Every structure is written in structure tokens, then in C-alpha cells.
Amino acid sequence: MKHSPPKFFLRFFRWYCHPKLVDFIEGDLLEEYQExxxxxxxxxxxxxxxxxxxxxxxxxxxxxxxxxKNVNITDMYLSYFKLAWRVLLNHKGYSFINVSGLALxxxxxxxxxxWIYDELSFNKYHKNYEDIAHVWxxxxxxxxxxxxxxxxxQYPVAEVxxxxxxxxxxxxxxxxxxxxxxxxxxxxxxxxxxxxxxxxFLDMLSLNMLKGxxxxxxxxxxxxxxxxxxxxxxxDEDPINQTLRxxxxxxxxVTGVYEDIPHNSSFSEIQVFFPWPVLATFRGGxxxxxxxxxxxxxxxxxxxxxxxxxxAANAAIHDLYAKNVPADxxxxxxxxxxxxxxxxxxxxxxxxxxxxxxxxxxxxxxxxLFSIVGVFVLLLAxxxxxxxxxxxxxxxxxxxxxxxxxxxxxxxLITQFLSESFMxxxxxxxxxxxxxxxxxxxxxxxxxxxxxxxxxxxVFWGIALAFMLMTGFMAxxxxxxxxxxxxxxxVLKGVLRIGRFAALPRKVLVVVQFTVSVVLILxxxxxxxxxxxxxxxxxxxxxxxxxxxxxxxxNYQGEExxxxxxxxxxxxxxxxxxxxxxxxxxxxxxxxxxWEGKDPNVEASFVTCNVTPDFGKTVGWEIVAGRDxxxxxxTDTTDAIIINEAAVKYMGLEDPIGQKLTDVDEFGxxxxxxxxxxxxxxxxxASPYEPVGQTIYYFNDYASGLLHIKINPEVSAxxxxxxxxxxxxxxxxxxxxxxxxxxxxxxxxxxxEVRIGTLSGIFAMLAIFISCLGxxxxxxxxxxxxxxxxxxxxxxxxxVFNLWKLLSKDFVWLxxxxxGMAIPIAYYFLSGWLQQYEYxxxxxxxxxxxxxxxxLFITLLTVSYQTLxxxxxxxxxxxxxx
Amino acid sequence: xxxxxxxxxxxxxxxxxxxxxxxxxxxxxxxxxxxxLSRSVSxxxxxxxxxxxENKGYVRSxxxxxxxxxxxxxxxxxxxTAFGKQAMAYTKETRDALWQSIPKIxxxxxxxx
Numbered sequence: 001m002k003h004s005p006p007k008f009f010l011r012f013f014r015w016y017c018h019p020k021l022v023d024f025i026e027g028d029l030l031e032e033y034q035e036x037x038x039x040x041x042x043x044x045x046x047x048x049x050x051x052x053x054x055x056x057x058x059x060x061x062x063x064x065x066x067x068x069k070n071v072n073i074t075d076m077y078l079s080y081f082k083l084a085w086r087v088l089l090n091h092k093g094y095s096f097i098n099v100s101g102l103a104l105x106x107x108x109x110x111x112x113x114x115w116i117y118d119e120l121s122f123n124k125y126h127k128n129y130e131d132i133a134h135v136w137x138x139x140x141x142x143x144x145x146x147x148x149x150x151x152x153x154q155y156p157v158a159e160v161x162x163x164x165x166x167x168x169x170x171x172x173x174x175x176x177x178x179x180x181x182x183x184x185x186x187x188x189x190x191x192x193x194x195x196x197x198x199x200x201f202l203d204m205l206s207l208n209m210l211k212g213x214x215x216x217x218x219x220x221x222x223x224x225x226x227x228x229x230x231x232x233x234x235x236d237e238d239p240i241n242q243t244l245r246x247x248x249x250x251x252x253x254v255t256g257v258y259e260d261i262p263h264n265s266s267f268s269e270i271q272v273f274f275p276w277p278v279l280a281t282f283r284g285g286x287x288x289x290x291x292x293x294x295x296x297x298x299x300x301x302x303x304x305x306x307x308x309x310x311x312a313a314n315a316a317i318h319d320l321y322a323k324n325v326p327a328d329x330x331x332x333x334x335x336x337x338x339x340x341x342x343x344x345x346x347x348x349x350x351x352x353x354x355x356x357x358x359x360x361x362x363x364x365x366x367x368x369l370f371s372i373v374g375v376f377v378l379l380l381a382x383x384x385x386x387x388x389x390x391x392x393x394x395x396x397x398x399x400x401x402x403x404x405x406x407x408x409x410x411x412x413l414i415t416q417f418l419s420e421s422f423m424x425x426x427x428x429x430x431x432x433x434x435x436x437x438x439x440x441x442x443x444x445x446x447x448x449x450x451x452x453x454x455x456x457x458x459v460f461w462g463i464a465l466a467f468m469l470m471t472g473f474m475a476x477x478x479x480x481x482x483x484x485x486x487x488x489x490x491v492l493k494g495v496l497r498i499g500r501f502a503a504l505p506r507k508v509l510v511v512v513q514f515t516v517s518v519v520l521i522l523x524x525x526x527x528x529x530x531x532x533x534x535x536x537x538x539x540x541x542x543x544x545x546x547x548x549x550x551x552x553x554x555n556y557q558g559e560e561x562x563x564x565x566x567x568x569x570x571x572x573x574x575x576x577x578x579x580x581x582x583x584x585x586x587x588x589x590x591x592x593x594x595w596e597g598k599d600p601n602v603e604a605s606f607v608t609c610n611v612t613p614d615f616g617k618t619v620g621w622e623i624v625a626g627r628d629x630x631x632x633x634x635t636d637t638t639d640a641i642i643i644n645e646a647a648v649k650y651m652g653l654e655d656p657i658g659q660k661l662t663d664v665d666e667f668g669x670x671x672x673x674x675x676x677x678x679x680x681x682x683x684x685x686a687s688p689y690e691p692v693g694q695t696i697y698y699f700n701d702y703a704s705g706l707l708h709i710k711i712n713p714e715v716s717a718x719x720x721x722x723x724x725x726x727x728x729x730x731x732x733x734x735x736x737x738x739x740x741x742x743x744x745x746x747x748x749x750x751x752x753e754v755r756i757g758t759l760s761g762i763f764a765m766l767a768i769f770i771s772c773l774g775x776x777x778x779x780x781x782x783x784x785x786x787x788x789x790x791x792x793x794x795x796x797x798x799x800v801f802n803l804w805k806l807l808s809k810d811f812v813w814l815x816x817x818x819x820g821m822a823i824p825i826a827y828y829f830l831s832g833w834l835q836q837y838e839y840x841x842x843x844x845x846x847x848x849x850x851x852x853x854x855x856l857f858i859t860l861l862t863v864s865y866q867t868l869x870x871x872x873x874x875x876x877x878x879x880x881x882x
Numbered sequence: 883x884x885x886x887x888x889x890x891x892x893x894x895x896x897x898x899x900x901x902x903x904x905x906x907x908x909x910x911x912x913x914x915x916x917x918x919l920s921r922s923v924s925x926x927x928x929x930x931x932x933x934x935x936e937n938k939g940y941v942r943s944x945x946x947x948x949x950x951x952x953x954x955x956x957x958x959x960x961x962x963t964a965f966g967k968q969a970m971a972y973t974k975e976t977r978d979a980l981w982q983s984i985p986k987i988x989x990x991x992x993x994x995x
Contacts, residue, residue: 025929027948027955028908032925034951035909055926060933 003037005030005049013053018063025056076412080419087420088427094392095424097777098385101770102428105381106471107435108766111443112374113463114451119367122264122349127206128303131170133310133342135161135300135317138357140337143602147357152296155289157340158198160324161302161317168313171303173198176279178270182552182736184245185233189736192229194246194272196279202258204303205267211240212256220277224256229271246274248553248734250281263450266348293325293333302342314342366756373763376516380767382475383509384774385424389417389479390506391781400483401491413484421476425468446758448751478505507814510778513771514818514855515825520764522826522851526843527757530834531750533841540644540683540692541583542620543743545711547721548582549728551704553735560612560704566727567709572720575618575710579703581609583619584745586686586693594662594670595651606647607685607693610700616642616680618710626657626678629699635675640699642678647694661696674698688749689837708742717741768855772862775811779863783807783870790870791878803871808863815859819852886969888940894919895931896940896970899960907946907957908932932960940966 004010013029014022029052036045088095123129135157138149155174162172176196183190202224203214216224223244230239239254246252252274261268280286289295304313321338322330343359352362403413437453444451454460556563564576581587591605598604613629613636615621624645629636641661648656662673682692711720725737783790790803798806827843834840888896898914899906908928915923935941946957962970 021929021933023955024908024958025925027952027957028912028929029925030953030955031909031949031951032912052925055924056929058926058930060930061926 003034003042003045005033006046009050009053013056016057016062018061021061025061029053077415077419080416081423083416084420084423088423091392093780094388094777097773098388098424099428099431101384101773102381102424102471102475103431103435104766104770105378106428106432106467107439108763109374109378109467110432110436111439112370114454115447115449116367116371116374118264118449118451119350119363123266123345125262125265126204126345128204129345131304131306132204132345133302133304133313134345134348135302135340136343137296137338137340139333139339142335149354149357150296151299151343153298153300153340154293154296155298156291156293156324157320158298158300159290160320161300164324165313165316168305168308168316169302170305171200171204171301173201173204173301174276175201175299175301177299178267180550180552180738181272181274182247182738183233183272184248184734184736185242188233190229190233191736191738192271193269194274195267195270196274196276196282198276201301202256202273204301205261207261208259210257210259216256217273217275219253219255220275221250221252222255222275223252224258224273225254226260226271227257228260230254230257246278247282248555250278252278266345293321293329310342310344317342370759373520373760376520377763377767377770378471379474380513380516380770380774382471383513384770384777385421385475386478387506387509387774388777388781389421389476390482391778396483397486397491400486401488404486404488405492410484414480417480417483418472418476421480422468422472425472425475428471429464429468446755446762448755506778510771510775510811510814511818511821513774514815514859515822517764517767517771518819518822518851518855519826519829520760520767521855522822522847523830524757524761524764525847525851526826526830526834526841527753527760529841529844529847530837531753531757534688534753534837534839535750537684537688537839538681539688539746540621540681543583543746545713545717546583546619546742547709547711547717547724547739548742548745549707549709549737549739551578551707551735553732555732555734557704559731560702560707563707563728563731564612564614566731567724570723570727572712572715572723573709574712575614577612577615577618577708578706579609579611579615579708580700580705582685582706582745583683583708583742584685584749589693590663592664594664595653595659597652599652604651607695608698609695610698610703612701612703613699615697615703615708618708619683620710621683622681624679624681626676628678636677636699637701639675640677641674642680642697642699643676644680644682644692644695644697646682646692647696648679650694684746688746689839691838709739768858772858775859776862776866779807779811779866782810783866787870787873787878790873791875794871794875795879800868800871804864804867807867807870808860811859811863812856815855816852819855823848823852886972887938888969888973889931889934891927892931892935892940893970893973895928896935896962896966899941900962900970904959904961906960911960935966936960938969939963940969 010026013026017025029049032052033045033049036048088099126132134151135153136149136151137153137157138147140147158172158174161169175198178193178195181192181194183192197217199218200214202209202217207214209216210227212224216222223246225233225239233239233244234242239257242254244252244254258273261270302313304310318339318341320340321333325333341357347359350362350364350367351359353360355361400413404410433455440451440453443449551560560578564578567573567576586607588608589605590608593604593606595604611629613631616623616628626642629640629642633640643651643656643661651659653659656676656679659676660673661676663671680697683695684692685695686693709724711717711724721739724739728735728737786807790807793803793806830843834843894915895911898911898918901918902910902914908925911932912923912925912928915921915928932941932943936943940963941960942963943958943960946959948954948956
């Protein structure tokens with residue numbers, strides 16, 4: 001008779017023992033146990049058995065915690081991928097839709113990702129990124145109690161910061177404004193963008209000096225060039241110690257060359273740095289600046305001490321004016337509560353706009369906007385994948401049934417379907433990388449960037465891997481769980497009637513897709529409408545064939561009269577004028593005027609512009625009251641001003657003509673008085689989205705700085721320009737003929753919006769394309785599924801049109817629901833976007849209508865191909881098919 | 883360099899497998915060791931050593947017949963592989979070499995030579 005060992009310990013042994021070993025060891029244990037029972041009785045044998053079981057409980061015998069699979073895992077995965085590949089090849093149409101849709105979505109997401117990375121890494125080229133700040137002077141507007149301010153500061157501010165706060169700042173450096181300069185050698189002239197800076201500036205920006213050092217600008221007659229500038233000017237020659245003339249006014253020596261600053265820096269456009277003393281030669285009236293607390297005109301940059309915090313420094317310098325401005329002068333400023341604050345480098349680019357004295361917004365809006373768009377476009381592509389996989393599930397239900405009957409576990413099926421999804425994602429990613437390479441250049445042009453492909457960066461591949469895993473899971477998870485949960489009995493019997501609501505998730509996803517697409521389309525249309533709206537805004541002058549030449553060369557001084565007559569004599573020019581401000585920007589704003597009936601609390605500041613009497617004729621402004629300047633009136637030379645309509649409104653004048661305007665100094669003493677002789681239509685000089693500022697045009701025969709030339713309408717610009725150039729060259733040989741077409745310059749004001757419009761247009765198009773791809777796949781699936789039904793309907797007499805209507809109806813409903821949902825969403829976001837523009841278009845209702853109609857039309861077009869194909873099949877064929 | 887590694891108990895086990903030749907399975911090995919070396923061996927120690935030897939590739943196993951006593955559980959027979967033989971030879975050689983190198987005087991401190 002056989003004895004059995006203690007049950008509990010036997011069970012315990014079976015529980016912990018490695019499955020591979022359990023049978024053999026148990027056999028050994030039992031064999032030994034039986035022998036022991038024979039030899040020394042059951043009790044002793046039991047005790048021994050328990051001892052053995054306990055002694056067997058040791059590593060090497062215990063089963064692994066993770067569970068033990070007795071299959072070769074790599075083989076299984078290879079099989080999964082082989083299967084996935086076969087499934088892909090078997091359904092070429094679906095695979096194409098899936099892969100191309102996903103690839104498009106990924107390309108968009110990748111491009112947007114690169115763009116965002118570029119935006120976020122802006123200025124990080126500079127090693128002291130965290131410590132650099134731009135000093136901003138703020139003041140409270142006593143009328144509105146709003147805090148306003150500028151980067152332009154009084155000259156002594158820098159001195160005070162340097163002397164009084166050495167514990168906070170390692171560098172305090174003034175800089176002028178980035179501007180155009182003509183650099184000339186003996187025989188050549190170059191127009192370059194430059195910045196005049198104080199000592200220490202190069203050090204602060206941590207420029208990479210290829211030649212020379214950070215001290216290279218200490219000599220007042222030195223200049224530091226970017227590498228590319230040095231090459232264009234000197235070619236292969238060593239630029240060091242070469243002589244250059246700047247604007248034909250001052251002679252300098254090249255003392256350093258720095259590596260070009262990359263495009264994603266606030267200083268990227270700068271090609272030349274000049275030492276600070278150069279400023280005095282370009283700009284008169286620098287004498288006494290050191291103590292002038294009235295004039296705000298320089299930039300001040302600081303670099304913090306490594307251990308100083310931005311907040312502490314900010315708090316310390318906040319009331320710099322109250323402490324340092326002489327008391328009698330501070331009395332005139334006090335009502336504005338002036339202060340200074342540091343604007344850290346990291347906010348310059350993304351938060352360039354100010355709201356009540358705090359950096360508030362700017363490009364960060366677009367960073368957010370595009371992140372959202374990127375995620376959504378990718379989502380659309382994933383939805384396609386999900387929809388097509390689940391829709392085709394009925395076809396694969398049998399496969400799942402057979403697999404489960406053969407012993408496949410749910411987990412294994414999930415792995416199989418996920419590996420199919422990863423296969424698709426992998427293919428799509430390869431395609432997306434290819435597309436990225438192709439699209440890099442056009443995208444950079446479109447986005448005005450210089451983004452390099454990051455294929456050499458490990459981080460990129462890391463992110464790409466994470467991104468693929470995420471997309472693979474997002475796209476594959478739902479089908480994987482859905483398909484693997486089929487019950488084999490039902491599926492194999494063929495009773496997979498999935499019920500009325502089985503298609504519901506699919507429908508919801510289609511609605512989501514079309515909602516996103518319609519919102520994007522609406523967004524694009526509104527952006528374009530806004531641009532058009534602003535473009536069609538009357539600009540107040542005639543910008544056709546009007547060119548502007550900047551008279552930066554000192555030799556132009558006093559030659560204006562000659563230039564005017566000479567140009568006129570060539571016959572290719574119909575009018576010439578000079579002014580001290582351009583047509584497309586505001587250069588001068590002056591305050592301190594008074595007139596009859598002025599509210600004494602209003603701080604009267606005006607945009608001002610000195611013009612020669614022919615200015616009106618040259619630019620073609622429209623006089624709405626009074627008359628233009630004229631040399632026929634002797635009094636005009638000293639007495640006449642013309643104001644714009646905005647100024648009339650601002651001043652509150654009933655009958656402006658003949659009214660007097662007085663300029664007063666800061667203590668209220670009148671300086672001069674002039675008479676308004678005419679009113680012109682508002683000329684848009686600054687942003688076309690903002691109201692035009694109140695402007696005064698002074699009659700000034702000696703106005704200088706900019707030359708405006710109206711080309712004779714009968715002569716083409718290509719003929720006229722060389723003649724104009726030759727004429728100017730003859731009069732002032734030293735100057736570089738550098739002109740801009742005013743209409744082009746004006747068009748540049750829209751570049752930001754046009755860029756956003758184009759980008760969102762492309763994204764919208766891609767979104768609708770991806771959605772349609774999915775719809776196309778779904779429609780073909782539905783048509784296939786209902787082949788029999790269609791056949792029977794045809795036999796009983798349904799027409800092709802009837803069937804088309806029947807099949808298309810479902811999709812049309814979905815798109816209509818999507819449109820219904822998209823409208824409030826789009827309205828919410830777009831009205832928010834439009835709020836930032838003073839001069840904005842209305843969101844018109846017909847636009848909604850047109851968009852919805854267009855969406856419907858596209859849907860029908862996509863679906864009809866499949867439905868018509870299905871509807872026109874001969875029922876004999878469709879009913880026979882099995 | 884540890885080219886071959888055999889622990890003390892592993893060495894005993896593999897030698898015993900060799901002794902038993904075609905009859906080496908858990909219980910027989912255990913009994914053989916216990917009788918020859920007169921020390922008690924636990925199942926746990928033995929099977930751990932067997933798993934190790936197999937993982938190192940010194941022995942291979944195959945499923946054998948089962949008996950009534952084992953309640954249908956098969957026996958697992960062990961055989962020394964060629965690699966295992968090399969390991970054993972190596973171990974023996976190193977031991978021998980060490981034996982040779984021991985000066986005679988160690989065993990004969992009285993100096994009878």
C-alpha cells in the first residue's frame with residue numbers, strides 16, 4: 001500500500017517550485033518518501049519529507065516571480081511581425097490609407113515639434129541666457145492708470161545701475177538700436193545691419209570670437225564683424241586691422257571677428273558691432289546726455305551676478321528714478337510714478353507684449369496654438385487607424401475565433417494586434433522622416449526659420465521612439481482590446497451581430513475628426529478674412545510706384561534741392577520729396593502741445609513728421625479740408641502745419657482750419673505757435689490693425705533723412721530705377737543707392753498674419769485630407785459589408801440614386817453634427833484671436849454656411865465614389881458572392 | 883582565468899553522476915553520495931547543484947521512465963557532457979598539480995628523507 005506525504009507541504013512544494021523542475025523533484029521526493037516509510041515508518045518519513053521540502057525552498061528551485069512561459073518569445077514576436085506584414089500586404093488599400101494618413105499626421109507633428117523646439121530654445125545660444133536682462137522703463141498713465149513703458153531709457157540710468165548696484169550686475173551695457181549702416185572699403189560699399197554697444201556687451205552675449213577678443217571694441221575706432229560679413233567684405237584676406245568707413249562718416253579698424261549668431265537669437269540679424277563712441281559721430285546732440293533725465297533713447301542691458309536673483313535685483317532698482325533724478329526735475333515726472341524693471345532674456349521672444357507693465361503674451365500664443373494643432377492632426381490620423389481596424393474587425397472575427405480555440409490567450413492576441421499597429425507606425429514614421437527631409441526647406445521658408453534636421457541628436461531619436469510608442473499605443477490599443485475580446489463560440493457560429501450601438505464609437509470618432517477639421521478650416525478662413533480686411537483698409541496715400549531712399553550718407557546734407565531738380569529733369573520721376581520720417585513706420589512722437597480748448601489734463605502727444613512741400617503730391621495724400629502746403633504762400637515756410645483726421649478728433653476741433661497749435665516746454669512755457677492749414681485723410685504708418693495715431697506734418701524745406709520718389713506712371717520701374725541711381729550717384733558718389741518700394745514695405749506689415757494664415761491653411765487642408773482618407777476607407781468598408789443588402793434592394797427595384805442616398809445618408813449626418821459642434825468652438829477661439837486687433841473683421845454667418853457646405857460637399861465626393869460603385873454592381877454578382 | 887568552475891559539492895555531484903553512469907537520477911545520486919561520503923545530502927542542495935551543473939553545460943538531462951513509487955512522475959537522468967568531462971579533467975589536473983607542488987616536508991615534518 002502506498003502512503004501519501006503531508007498534503008499541505010506537497011502543495012506548498014508544488015506552488016513554489018519551478019514548473020520545469022516540479023515533476024522530477026516531486027518524483028524524487030516521493031520515491032525517497034516511500035522508501036523511508038518502508039524503512040523507518042510513516043512519522044519519521046513525514047518529518048523528513050517536511051524537512052526536505054523546506055530545504056528545497058531556495059533560489060534555483062523557486063519559480064521566477066514574473067511567471068514562467070515555456071515558449072520561445074522571440075519566435076512568437078517574429079511571427080507576430082510576419083503576420084502583421086502579411087495583413088498589411090493583404091489589404092493594400094486599407095494599409096495605404098493607414099500608413100499615408102499616419103505619416104502625414106506624424107510629419108505635421110514632427111514639423112510642429114521642431115518649430116516649437118526652435119521657439120523654446122530661442123536665445124539659448126547665449127551662455128548667460130538666465131542672467132541677461134533688458135531694462136524697461138515704465139510709468140503710469142495718469143488718465144487711464146495703466147502702466148505703459150519702453151525699452152528706451154535715459155542715458156544716466158546705465159550709469160546709476162553701474163555705480164550703485166555692483167552687487168547685482170556684472171555687466172551694465174548701453175546699446176543703440178539695431179540699424180542699417182553702409183560699410184565701405186576703398187572701392188566697395190556694403191549695406192550691413194549693425195549695433196552700437198558699450199564695452200562688455202560681447203562678453204555678455206558670450207559671442208564666439210574667431211579673431212580678436214571681448215576687449216576688441218574698447219578702442220573707439222574699432223569694429224567687430226560677423227564671420228560671414230568679414231568674408232563678403234574681405235574675401236580670403238585677413239580682416240584684422242583692415243580699415244572700413246561707416247556711413248562715410250567715421251573710419252574704423254576691424255579688431256575682431258565672431259561666429260555668426262544663429263537665427264534663433266534676438267541679435268541674429270546683427271552683422272557688425274560698433275564701439276559706443278561711434279554713436280556721437282552719427283547722432284548730434286549727445287553732449288550733456290550724461291545728465292539728461294528727459295530724453296529716453298538708449299537701450300540698457302545687464303548681466304546679473306551669478307549669485308544674484310532677478311527678483312532681488314528688480315526690487316532694488318525699482319525706484320531708481322525717485323532716488324537719483326534731481327528733485328526739481330523729478331517733480332515734473334512724479335505724477336507718472338516712473339520705475340525701471342528687468343525683463344529677463346527668456347521672456348524677450350515668447351512674451352514680447354506687455355500688459356499693464358508685465359510681459360504678458362506674444363509668440364507663446366502661437367506656440368500653444370500650433371502644439372494643439374499638431375496634437376489634433378496626429379489624433380485625426382490615429383482615429384483613422386482606430387476606425388478602419390475596428391470596422392474591419394468583422395472580417396477578422398473568424399481569425400480571432402480560430403486563434404482563441406487553438407489556445408491563444410487574450411494577452412497574446414493583444415500583443416499580435418499591437419504589433420500590427422507598431423508595424424504600421426514604424427512604416428509611417430519612416431515615411432514621415434522621408435517627408436521631413438523633403439519638406440524641410442519649404443517649411444523653413446514658410447515659417448521664416450532656419451531649423452536643421454536633428455537626425456544627429458540622440459535626444460531626437462529618443463523622443464521619436466517615445467512618440468512612436470505613444471502613437472502605436474494610441475492607434476492600436478482600442479482595436480487590440482476590442483478584437484481580442486470576441487467570444488470564439490459566437491464568432492465561429494457567425495452570430496457576430498454587434499448590435500445597434502457597436503458602430504457608435506466609430507461614429508463619435510468621425511464626428512471628432514470632422515469637428516477638428518471644420519474648426520481648422522474656419523480658423524484659416526477667418527485669418528484670411530482678417531488679413532484681407534486690413535489690406536483693403538484705406539491707407540490714405542498712393543503707394544504705387546513709390547520708392548523711399550534712406551539718406552544716411554552725410555554728403556547728402558544740403559544737396560536735397562539739387563537732387564530734387566536733377567531727378568525731376570530725368571523725366572522718369574513725377575514727384576520728389578524728403579521727410580524725416582518714413583511712410584511705413586513712426587519715428588517721432590512728441591508731446592507737450594497745447595491749443596484752444598485743450599483739456600489741461602490730457603497729455604497731448606502727437607506723431608510728428610517734417611516734410612517738404614511736395615510731400616503731399618509725391619505720396620498722393622488726400623486733403624479733406626483746407627489746402628496742401630504750397631511754396632506760393634510765404635507764411636507756409638514758418639507757420640503751416642497739416643494734421644490728419646485722427647488729430648482733429650483727438651483735439652476735439654469743430655473747424656480745424658486756421659486753428660493755432662502751440663508747443664510748450666515741460667514747465668508750460670510756449671516755444672512756438674503754428675497754424676493748421678489743412679486736414680488729410682489718416683495715413684497708416686504703423687500697424688494696419690491699430691487706429692491711426694494723431695499726426696502733425698510740419699512744413700520744412702530742409703526736412704532730411706528720407707527721400708521719397710514717385711516714379712512716373714508711364715515709365716516702368718525697371719527703366720526708372722537705373723536712371724534714378726545714376727542721378728543720385730552723380731550728386732553724391734559716396735552713397736550706396738539703397739531703396740525700398742513703399743508697397744512692399746507696407747506688405748511686410750502683414751507677414752506675420754500671412755504666415756499664420758498659410759500655416760493654418762496647410763494644416764487645415766491636411767486635416768481635412770486625413771479625415772477624408774479615413775472616411776473613404778470607412779465608406780468602402782460599409783459598401784462592402786452591405787453588398788448583399790444592396791443586391792436585394794436592387795432586385796426589388798431600388799434605383800442607383802436611391803441606394804446612393806441610403807449609403808451616403810449616415811455619413812452626411814455625422815458631418816452635419818460635426819459642423820454643429822465646430823461652430824461654437826471655432827467662434828469661441830476666433831473671436832478671442834480677433835480681440836487682439838483694434839481694426840478687425842466681423843465673423844460673418846455666411847462663412848459658417850459656406851464652410852459647412854464645403855465640408856458636406858467634400859464628404860459626399862469622398863463617399864460617393866464607394867457608394868456609387870457599390871450601387872451600380874449587377875445584383876446577380878453581388879448576391880452570388882460568397 | 884576561471885575557464886572551468888566546479889564548486890566542491892558540484893564536483894562531488896558530477897563525479898557521482900560519472901560513477902553511476904547510466905543510472906544517475908535524483909534519488910540514486912543522493913544515495914550514492916550519502917553512502918560513499920557518509921554525509922547527509924538534502925534534496926534542495928542536490929537539485930540546486932544539478933540545476934547549476936546543467937546551466938553551466940557540464941551535464942545534460944533526459945526524461946526517463948516512471949515507477950509506481952513515484953506516482954507517475956518521470957525520472958530525470960543525468961549524463962556528463964564532453965564539456966563537463968573537460969571541466970572535471972581540468973579540476974583534477976589543477977588539484978594534482980597543487981599536490982605535486984607541495985614540498986614533501988609538509989607531510990613529513992620529522993625529516994625522514
